[in-house]
Amino acid sequence: MRFFKKEQRTRRGNREDVILFAVGPHTFAIGAKAVEKIEDMQELRPIKLSAALPRLAKVKHTLDRERQYFVVDASAHLLMLPSHVSRVLMLRDSSVAVAVDSIDRIAEISAIHPLPHAFLGEERGWYRGVALIQDAVIPVVNAEAFLSASDVKQLQAALSKNTAKAAVSA
């Protein structure tokens, strides 16, 4: 599933299209502009880099397309219990993809409200804010927070190292 050609993404005021997705019992939103494609899990390749990069243990798969995507498990990123992932959001102009349980729908929001000041933890980086959709408060995830550019470089280096090791032992 491919989303929004650039010319279709003209906005009306502050309105923004978001994709609603589920992880565990919670619904989240991500800006539709941040997502290039959505795929199922069939072609994911598992990787185990938790020993080399424990901080990035949330990256559990790769997906090879025109570029290699590092697939972040959304439940691990959000410090939730493991969930039943079935879809992958491939982020636009990025080597990052996000595994989520399901895609709900696209919704148009008129505003993203700042996260209340009372939230002081890692969530300040996870979310751009919250949106009100039919009286529900939906956190809008920050697509750039899943992996930084330096995280991607570290993952690429670790993966190359693993591949080289495997070639030598073969």
Next chain:
Amino acid sequence: MSPIASLENRKDAFVLFPLGKKRFALPASTVTELAKPDKLQSFPHTTPLLTGVLVRRGHIVPVCDVAQVLIGPDAPARKFYLIATRKFENSASEWTALPVTGECELTNTPMLPRTGPLPHHVAGLLSLGNEIVEVVSLEKIAEGRS
């Protein structure tokens, strides 16, 4: 100005709120309203004491379950939300909802200074007959500075 508004603006005015068998107090000037149980909405986060948010008069109001600190994990079911203004170090302020276990009461009683080894979140004490009520600093308790 109504008599109630006049009372709320006095520095000796406090709102007493129950948590189980004990009562605590907040300065009345910080209290916005006592709200009926509302739809608590939660999402993942890592901030202690926050249990979710309410949507109240167009505001997204964080819910801070201070009962965990004030009376421990065995607090009875909370029946209402006491909504008060919390200040932050960057001079911002916002509404915060405190789940409480019953009706609240307004009192006009001078606050006595802290005495003895009281938790950091106790701003002072109110002497109400046979009862000593702790006046809670919302800022300190929410920051976990107890």
